Amino acid sequence: MILIILGTRPEIIKMSPIIRECEKQQKEYFILHTGQHYSHNMDKIFFEQLNLPEPKYNLDVGSGTQAVQTAKMMMGIEHTLIKEKPGVVLVQGDTNSVLAGAIVASKLKIKVGHVEAGLRSYDKSMPEEINRILTDHCSDYLFPPTEKSKQILLKEGISEDKILVTGNTVVDAIHQNIKLSENNVLNNLRIKKKEYLLVTVHRQENVDLIDRFKGILDGINLIAKEFNLPVIYPIHPRSMNMFKKFGLNTNENVKLIGPVDYLNFLQLEASAKMVLTDSGGVQEETCILRVPCVTMRDNTERPETIEVGSNILAGTQPLKILKCARYMKKVENTWQNPFGDGKAGERIVNNITGVN
Ligand code: UD1
Numbered sequence: 001m002i003l004i005i006l007g008t009r010p011e012i013i014k015m016s017p018i019i020r021e022c023e024k025q026q027k028e029y030f031i032l033h034t035g036q037h038y039s040h041n042m043d044k045i046f047f048e049q050l051n052l053p054e055p056k057y058n059l060d061v062g063s064g065t066q067a068v069q070t071a072k073m074m075m076g077i078e079h080t081l082i083k084e085k086p087g088v089v090l091v092q093g094d095t096n097s098v099l100a101g102a103i104v105a106s107k108l109k110i111k112v113g114h115v116e117a118g119l120r121s122y123d124k125s126m127p128e129e130i131n132r133i134l135t136d137h138c139s140d141y142l143f144p145p146t147e148k149s150k151q152i153l154l155k156e157g158i159s160e161d162k163i164l165v166t167g168n169t170v171v172d173a174i175h176q177n178i179k180l181s182e183n184n185v186l187n188n189l190r191i192k193k194k195e196y197l198l199v200t201v202h203r204q205e206n207v208d209l210i211d212r213f214k215g216i217l218d219g220i221n222l223i224a225k226e227f228n229l230p231v232i233y234p235i236h237p238r239s240m241n242m243f244k245k246f247g248l249n250t251n252e253n254v255k256l257i258g259p260v261d262y263l264n265f266l267q268l269e270a271s272a273k274m275v276l277t278d279s280g281g282v283q284e285e286t287c288i289l290r291v292p293c294v295t296m297r298d299n300t301e302r303p304e305t306i307e308v309g310s311n312i313l314a315g316t317q318p319l320k321i322l323k324c325a326r327y328m329k330k331v332e333n334t335w336q337n338p339f340g341d342g343k344a345g346e347r348i349v350n351n352i353t354g355v356n
């Protein structure tokens, strides 16, 4: 029996190919949702759109400080694991839901599989970096997306026989959904293909600090003005809260909208002239969709995107962000996708169930 633990928007999206594969191979599995994300447009909408089964358990932990949120998840997960005794627990990525699942399962001597293992920003001020390192080091199956992330795991002393390079399930998810995403979102927003910019910003270390958040918004305002293009910014709830709290604003070219569903978001990404972000998943998706990306962070755990030339690190200073956008405007989008062939889900399910 496989238990798939998830809790946030990106985990629902990146676990969806694994869930589909379990269905296809008729494996016994069930889903536990921690409830870390709970607003309809951060949670249910993805289950509906991706046609995923209801989680058997939802812990409804909601928001809280790092410790309160993680502790509540751990208590609920422990209770469920003792009751259900799954053979293997799968977690994906670097959120608090991932850390809680991995720690509890490993202490109950239940095998843990970490999807998207081996990513490192080498910046321990990010809660995600702590979550990744600890999860990798208590996992039994490690599924790095690339050879580069495998090498990171080996350097940290993780034994090679636990590691399988699979590609990233984000590629599977794009292949499975990109056709479906051809819809009316551009018309509805009154924008034209390749004549607008797309922005997402939600990292705690960016939006919870007024100087950094303001620097990013000022950079986006400069770009909107110089490029004379509309900017679509589907704003994450954390960022919306901080935007209001700090009394920030944007210029008239920047259109703030609520978080959008996956199919609309894929379409917005694929048709954008350029994407400016601090999201992990968006750095990968733009690389796969061949759309230039400017990452408004000081580091990235997705260096493959920088190496192939789809992405550039801009930090949070307005003029540096503008300079990076000018540079990315000129790049040829002929790079190769480093994140695999879209069969990561199949490799992962085969591996944990002992097929080849
Ligand atoms: C979390 C992850 C981050 C991931 C992101 C994906 C951690 C430490 N962080 O960050 O790695 O990139 O999810 O989007 O696990 N909120 C709502 N509705 C929701 C969820 C959150 O209104 O459905 C608001 C609440 O005010 C909450 C805040 O957003 O306090 C932050 O939510 P939280 O889950 O703690 O962190 P994220 O910033 O979403």
Ligand code: UDP
Pocket: 009, 010, 013, 200, 202, 234, 235, 258, 259, 260, 261, 262, 263, 265, 266, 278, 279, 280, 281, 282, 285
């Ligand atoms: N996404 C979405 N709607 C949005 C913004 C993002 O569906 O309004 C999707 C996006 O396609 C990607 C994932 O959410 O697959 C990224 O999630 P997020 O940026 O919240 O988290 P991160 O990847 O940084 O952990």
